Structures are given as C-alpha cells and as structure tokens.
Amino acid sequence: MNEVDRLIFQYCPDGINWKKLGDLEDAGIVKLGRGKVISKYDLANSPGEYPVYSSSAVGSGEFGRYGEFMFDDERISWSIDGGGRFFYRHPHRYSVTNVCGWLKVADQNILSTRFVFHALSNAWSRKSFDYTKKAHPSVIREEYFIPVPHITVQQEIVRILDALKEFNVELSSELTTELKARRKQYNYYRDRLLIPGSGDVEWRTLEEIGEFVRGKRFTKADYVENGIPAIHYGEIYTHYGVYAHETLSKVRSNMADSLRYAEPNDVVIAGVSETVEDVGKAVAWLGDEKVAIHDDSYAFRHKMNPKFIAYAMQTDAFHDEKAKHVSSGKIKRLLIDGIRKVRLPVPYPNDPEKSLKEQARIVAILDTFDTLTTSLSEGLPREIKLRQQQYEYYRDLLLSFPKPDEAA
Template sequence: MSRIDELIAEHCPEGVDFRPLAEITSKSTGIKWASVADASFKYIDLSSVDRVTRRIGETVSVTAADAPSRARQVVRTGDVIFATTRPTQMRWAVIPEEYDEQIASTGYCVLRPNNDVILTNFLAHILGTGNFSRYVESNQVEGNYPSIPDSRIREFKVPVPPLEVQREIVRILDTFSKMEAELEAELDARKQQYDYYLRKLTDPSEIDGRIKVGWKASQIGQLCRLEKGRTPIQKAIPGQYPLVVTASARRSSSEYQFDTAASCVPLVSSKGHGVASISKVYFQEGKFALGNILCAIIPNDFRELSAEFITYFLQSRKDFLLVPLMRGGANVSLTVDSLRKLTICFPPRDEQDRIVSALKAMEALIDDQAYSLPTELSARRQQYEYYRDKLLSFKELEPSL
C-alpha cells in the first residue's frame, strides 16, 4: 500500500467532498488607478502565461497613465489564474512572490484559495486535469473570441480531500514538475547564451560609444525598398509558396508576392490588448507570399547589404528600435513610413556574412538541443499527466441522510 493509500484509508476511506470553487476560493480585488499616483506595476496580460510551462514569462510595466483597460485585477502570491478568453488553450499559472500585488488582465479568472481547505498547488494541478478541460470546453461561449464566464469557472466542483492527503499528492506531482523545469532551464540557458551573442555580434558601438571602424549608419528607406504584404492570412489559398506570417512556422499560398531575399517585420503587436510588442523579425528568400500585417525590407544593393543581416540586427534591437515606434490604443501597430525613417548600422558585406554564419551555427546547435530535450520533456509530461489524473481521481462522499 502506498503512502497515499494509507492516508486515504486513515482520513477519508468513504470518499471526499466535492465542492464548487466559489466555496473554497475568493476573488481578487480591483485596483483604483486614481489612488496609486505614478506607481508602476507589472502587468500580466493574456500572453504572459506560457501554456506549456504554466509560468509567467514576459510582462510589461504599466502606470495609471498608460494601463490598458483590462489591467484591473490585483493579484497576490499563491493566487491561481486561469485565462477565460480562448479558455480551451488551458492557460493558467500560480502567482509567484515576485508578482505579489501586481496587476492581471480581466481576461483571467483569479482564484484565491482558502489554504485551510485547499492547497494552492493542489488546486493548480486540478486545473490541468482532463475533467476540468472537458468542463471548460462544454461551457465556453462560442464566438470570434470564445470565452467562459468567471461564474462558470467558480461553479466547477473539485475534490477536497483532507490536507494531509493533498500535501502528499502535491509532493509527488511537484517532483515531476521540478524535473520538467530543470530540462526547460537547460534549454533556456542555451537560448540566453544565443541572445547574448546576437546582441554582441550585431552591436555597432565601441566601448566608448563611437561606431565601429568600417560600420555605416543610414535610414532603412535610403538603403532598401519597403513593401507591405498583400495576402490576407486567414483567407490565403494554400499552395506551393511559403507564406510568411507572425509565427515561426510558415503557412503556404497559391501565389507569391516576392522573388528575392527580405527581412519581414510585423506591423501589429504580438500581444494585442493595447500592449506594444514584437516577438520576432523573420527572414525569407526565394518566391514567397507575405501576410498583410507584415512589411518586407529588401536591400537595394545586395552587394552592400544582406537582408539576413538586417533581420538579425532588428531582432537584436526590436525592443528599443521597433517597439517604441508602435502607436495606437486597443490595436497597437507600426507604420511602413516609420520603418523607412529608422536608422540601422551595418559593417562591410563580408563582415555581415561572417556574423550571419556565426549566428546560424549557434541556431543549429540550439535546434539540435531543441529536438532532443523536448523528447525527454514529452516523456516527463506524459508521466506527470498519468499520475496527476490517477492521484486526483477520488470517490465522492455520499451525502449523509
């Protein structure tokens, strides 16, 4: 008999209570922006939570002056947040200490567990179960942006075994989560190393701030032709040509717009909801189509300037060269004209090629690890999911007469 079997036999041999989340959790409080003056907060929007790792990644700082309309929920350490917009993506996370008293989007249902009844991580593991996923799918409201009301989330009934049983289950499941985290950290370390060399190799400045010998600076519009994509991404007819979209994986198109090499810059925010952000700048060559929310940057003279080098240069500096140029309220975007006026720096063509070759070699190394590590990660996740669903399946206690 396992330790959990012993605890169940001792504390709840007849079964456990199933209680609505509304009874064992409370809601978050709302922020009053007028009362916080110039204070700055980390904002957890709908894209901040990684759907795989269940951790909070990139956030932005907001104040009363620039906070999006959805930035209204104050979260605390130990809260569990679940995204109610496109809920079948199953985007949820536990709020760590570094985000205590920060702000979350109203697109999240914030569950503040009563730890005298249910442990934070026990609740978090339940949100990953097939039972909860099926409940969400059957209760979501369809539309352009499917959603599920907070009230329906709070109606979901969860098993509430004694705390001694919860602690043992959490100990086991957290062990699997820790092993996953270690593998993810190894891959992340390689990516951080790559980002360092990306910035270093494309940096045009000497230590004293002067531009490096042999490097030039000029506006993109003086060096390149800029053309906006013409293909509506959702209406594209699949075909033989790559279709560059705002994702690493290419789609396809029956027609092509370009037959050249180009750096492709997204013109809309990768996050939306009033937050300026660009996740990636893309390189493409040959015959290809371009989505109508991107702009192609094509060198006038390929003997002087490499489109691939432009891509790396803009990618390494996107957060302080491209993102500040974005404008708008709910729909934040970048204009082609603002790109034309942007100044870039570049070395002689042979040095550009050397930099590109070095970065591509590093990418290949990371890609090799990105193929091997996910195999091990997948095995760990399957093991975790098996034990999670097994350990969180309880007999419901029969109501007393």
C-alpha cells in the same frame, strides 16, 4: 507498494470517500464565497501594496495593487466568467474581485488546502465552462466531487505533486536562462563578425549595394492551399528566421500578373510593423522559384551573399541606423527613401571574389550559432510541455481513487 499505497492501506482500510463540495460546505468543512467589486478607479483612489486577483488578468491573475485587503490566509480562487481555472493563494494579504470565487478549508484536520487545489485542478481539466455556464460558487458546489482520504495520505500526495511542480518551475527557469545566455552569446559574435573593428571593410548604403522592388497588395482572402508562393510582411517577424526555402502562404494563381516578386537570393524586408524592432526585419529568400511579396515589404536585389545581408540586418548597428528612418506613430513604417540610406558593412569591397568568400565564411559560423539557438528556442517550450504533462500524469494517477456511482 509505494508510500501512498502504504498510507492508504494503513489509514483508509475501508476505501476512500468522494464528497461533493456542497456537502463539504454544508458540513462546515469548507467555505465558498465570491469576491467583491474592485475597479481600476478603486485601485487609483486607494493605492497600496496588497495584490488584487481577478479572472480578467493573466498569469497569476493579479489585477493590480490596493490599499485594503480581504484575506490574509490560505485559500483557493477561480474565475467565474468562463474558464473556471483554480489558483492556490498562499497566506498573505490580498483581495479577489467579484468575477472570482473563493474556497477556504475550515477544518484542516480533515482537508489540506493544497490537496483540495490539486484535486479541483485535476477535475477542472476534464470540465468545460463558458459564458453561458459560469462557475458561480452555487454551480461549483454542485459540479465538483473530490476524494477525501485521511489527512496523512493527502499530505503525502501534496508533497509529491508540489515537488514535481517545483522541479518544473526550476527547470523552466534554468532552460530560459540558458536560452537567454545563448542568444546573448550569438548576438555578440554576430555583431563582432559582421562589424569588425579593423580590416578591409567599407560601410555602404543599401542603394549603393543593390536595388529595391516594392511588393503588390494581397489579402488573407487571396490565400489558398495550392497557388503562388507568397510572403506577407507580418510573417517576416512572426514566422521566418534568417532565411527560407519555402513559404508559409500561397495566393491565387489567377493573381499572377498583378503581383510583384522576389527572385531567388533576394532579401525580403518588412516595411511596416507596430514596433521599431520588427520593422525592417529581413529574410533571405533561397527558394528555387520567385515568390510574391506584399506591398508593405521590399525585395532587395543585390550581388552579395543573401544570408550575409539578412544577418547584417539583425545587428545593433543596423537597428540604430534603421531607427533614424522609421516614421513615428502607432504604426511604424520604413519608407523606401529612408531604407536606401541605411548602411551595411561590405568586406573587401574592391575584390568581389574575396568579398563573397569572406561573406560565406562569416555566414557558415553564424549558421552554426543560429542552428543552436533555434534548437534551444524550439526545444524549450517542448521540454516544458513534456514536464507539465508528466506532472498532470502523476496528479491524475495519485488522485484516481475509485468513485462511488453518484460521483462517476
């Protein structure tokens, strides 16, 4: 028998009652309410240090900072306009807007606020609110039932769940820090390998190294499940890594004659993006067949190692050179006349065979770093998701007391 079972046996010999929030409010054990209208205009006219929470914000729900506050105690808030997700607000000075509801535990001898938060979050995970069924306090009070074990049992459950939650936060922070360190290490060695301080290396413009082929337009309406392999410029910075053997997308086969293609070993470069960082990103096409490319991208045809070029186009030096040739405005565009002038380092430029061997050596090292960094990038969200599922499993287990028929 674990500690929770022991406490239930000791303090709840007759079982555990489930109570509707409305009944708890009527009994004066909890209070329910709604926030007040606080606009961006209000924030601008009364600046301050006190957070304002709203369902229109993401993360913790913080909308802004204000010179006034509504509460300074422990409460639970939730979004009224769809979602209905619950947030625990620890004691501090804060406000909630009119699109939020709030709950205050009035009798801490009967209910723990943290316990109520965990119980409501557990119940919320099984419900659905939308813009037709809003989570008004009047709805919440009728919609939710929570278990009310003895306060000692509540405190033990809270201790366990809070410990799990804290562990998840710490693990996420540690994994994120580790990933950042690995990426920093990878970027350092990549730049040192590709841009050595000495040795037989010559900087050459892309137009000296190879030639460009601009793609032809296709749209999402042209996408099919089986057709011509195609690379859209946006996929270069949202989906692909340094290289690819197969494509995410395919377009209609009857478009074949109207398209332009990247050949195997070409490097496909994004010509348009909303950021300077993403425009000019490249993927080495290592597939066995030619691939259609969008007209806002270029196929760079050359006689070098394609992965070497793609890696070189990730360096700070390439980014700095590229930035000189990016158009201003909301949409960043790297025009062909500009990208031709961007330079890349070429090892042993006067000895093609030796140059390719050196490029292959550098690529092999960078592939190892890239694999490690990619595995961490993919493993991080997966590990965090698993830990969250573990927390939810134990939360469900700890709060799954038998329900009376009317609460089922």
